[in-house]
Amino acid sequence: MRKIFHLNMIGCVFFLLFLVSCSGWHLRGSENAGFSLNNSVFLSGQASETYRIVEKSLARKNALASSLDSNLLLTLDGENIQRRSASSNANATTAEFELTLTLDYTIRDAQQNLLQPQSTVRVTRSYNFNQNDIGGSNKEETLLRKDLQRAAARQLIRQLVLLDRFRNKAL
Secondary structure (H helix, E strand, O other), X not given: OHHHXXXXXXXXXXXXXXXXHHOOOOOOOOOOOOOOOOOOEEEEEOOOHHHHHHHHHHHHOOOEOOOOOOOEEEEEEEEEEEEEEEEEOOOOOEEEEEEEEEEEEEEEEOOOOEEEEXXXXXXXXXXXXXXXXXXXXXXXXXXXXXXXXXXXXXXXXXXXXXXXXXXXXXX
């Protein structure tokens, strides 16, 4: 009887895993998001954490190249993270902060023709601020800053992929 129960439980677990995988649900960061670049990219500009994330992502896909060998030039300028009070509580103290990352970028081809004029990536996140646990709130802010930078890097990569697909269809 116990053996049948265990087999039924194992069968149910596999069935649930099958349903979840068929639904298209993925853990954050586990999906590939259709990242494929046919052109090599040279990355230039302000060395920031977002710059390093984009650089690692391009290197992992073998799309990072030197300036002489690249077909696309991605220039990152002016990364800025601002924090503002988003809401206050009954004591007129800040209850929630909002972090906004802005990053200017341009994309050019190998002949320095402007493919994407200066554009801005803007990512916003908010978090609850607890004055009784400032250490925890600071850790949450640090994690959100890293999340902002990863989200901005994903947006830049998606922009490169879309531009690459558009260029390949035009050719």
